[in-house]
Amino acid sequence: AQHDQTLFEERHLRYIHPLGKGNFGSVELCRYDPLGDNTGELVAVKKLQPNKQSTLEDFKKEVKTLSILHCDYIVKYRGVCYSTGRLSMSLVMEYLPNGSLIGYMENNRHNVTPRRMLLFASQICKGMEYLQTLRYVHRDLAARNILVASESLVKIADFGLTKVIPCDKEYYRVTQPGESPIFWYAPESINESRFSHKSDVWSFGVVLHELFCYCDTNSNPKRLCMQEIGHNVQSPSISMQLANILKNNWRLPAPPNCQPKVCSLYMIQ
Numbered sequence: 001a002q003h004d005q006t007l008f009e010e011r012h013l014r015y016i017h018p019l020g021k022g023n024f025g026s027v028e029l030c031r032y033d034p035l036g037d038n039t040g041e042l043v044a045v046k047k048l049q050p051n052k053q054s055t056l057e058d059f060k061k062e063v064k065t066l067s068i069l070h071c072d073y074i075v076k077y078r079g080v081c082y083s084t085g086r087l088s089m090s091l092v093m094e095y096l097p098n099g100s101l102i103g104y105m106e107n108n109r110h111n112v113t114p115r116r117m118l119l120f121a122s123q124i125c126k127g128m129e130y131l132q133t134l135r136y137v138h139r140d141l142a143a144r145n146i147l148v149a150s151e152s153l154v155k156i157a158d159f160g161l162t163k164v165i166p167c168d169k170e171y172y173r174v175t176q177p178g179e180s181p182i183f184w185y186a187p188e189s190i191n192e193s194r195f196s197h198k199s200d201v202w203s204f205g206v207v208l209h210e211l212f213c214y215c216d217t218n219s220n221p222k223r224l225c226m227q228e229i230g231h232n233v234q235s236p237s238i239s240m241q242l243a244n245i246l247k248n249n250w251r252l253p254a255p256p257n258c259q260p261k262v263c264s265l266y267m268i269q
């Protein structure tokens with residue numbers, strides 16, 4: 001419908017600069033400026049990268065997913081923009097100037113207290129709890145996919161890998177897609193490509209680790225796992241070696257100078 005609030009006309013969408021690359025698309029900062037006087041709102045626009053293994057079908061599912069999610073702890077859907085000739089489409093979302101948790105924690109390390117980290121963690125939990133009520137598994141919960149709305153609010157983003165669990169099953173099995181974020185994957189996801197609310201809980205545990213390490217690149221889950229695996233990446237693939245060390249009960253090391261209270265939380269892992 002012409003006056004559909006969620007339909008953005010390409011000619012009014014002014015490109016400003018790139019924000020980053022997601023699973024199957026790149027996100028750009030744009031200003032939707034129908035009056036042409038720079039008073040329009042800033043939006044984050046995700047364009048499908050056609051060359052990636054993802055299809056337009058996957059992208060349409062991501063758009064559909066985000067459009068029906070209404071939660072304070074999930075990035076807001078604004079609408080879609082069809083390119084002329086409707087050859088491709090873009091997903092329009094609210095723009096949060098503080099960016100992702102990674103950049104925020106690196107730049108605000110000194111004024112983020114453990115108490116604030118637990119506030120962020122509880123908000124991510126609430127967002128994930130909401131997703132679970134709709135039988136969605138995110139499958140890519142990681143600090144890089146958490147947006148900072150303000151110094152006291154974070155939101156879950158990037159629903160490119162999100163799937164609905166069928167009613168008759170407790171998990172979702174995928175045909176192995178391209179590069180997977182295996183260092184955030186639960187054992188059953190690495191070994192059997194099985195995803196469930198429980199595997200999202202595992203990824204949440206990894207996000208907790210990222211949080212309490214201030215998203216420091218030296219404590220990045222991938223780097224810590226690769227150190228444990230050893231750089232002698234022999235024949236068995238990295239994911240098999242990762243599955244191996246997890247089976248032998250290796251876990252991400254307690255974050256440096258981690259508060260005793262939080263550490264006890266850590267012990268339950």
Ligand SMILES: C[C@H](Nc1nc(-c2c[nH]c3ncc(Cl)cc23)ncc1F)C(=O)NCC(F)(F)F
Binds near residue numbers: 095
């Ligand atoms: C691929 C895109 N990458 C990036 N996005 C942004 C960003 C700033 N502000 C934003 N406001 C709304 C959105 Cl959707 C993204 C941004 N900043 C740096 C990025 F590398 C992305 O979606 N990342 C997931 C998440 F959104 F959680 F950061």
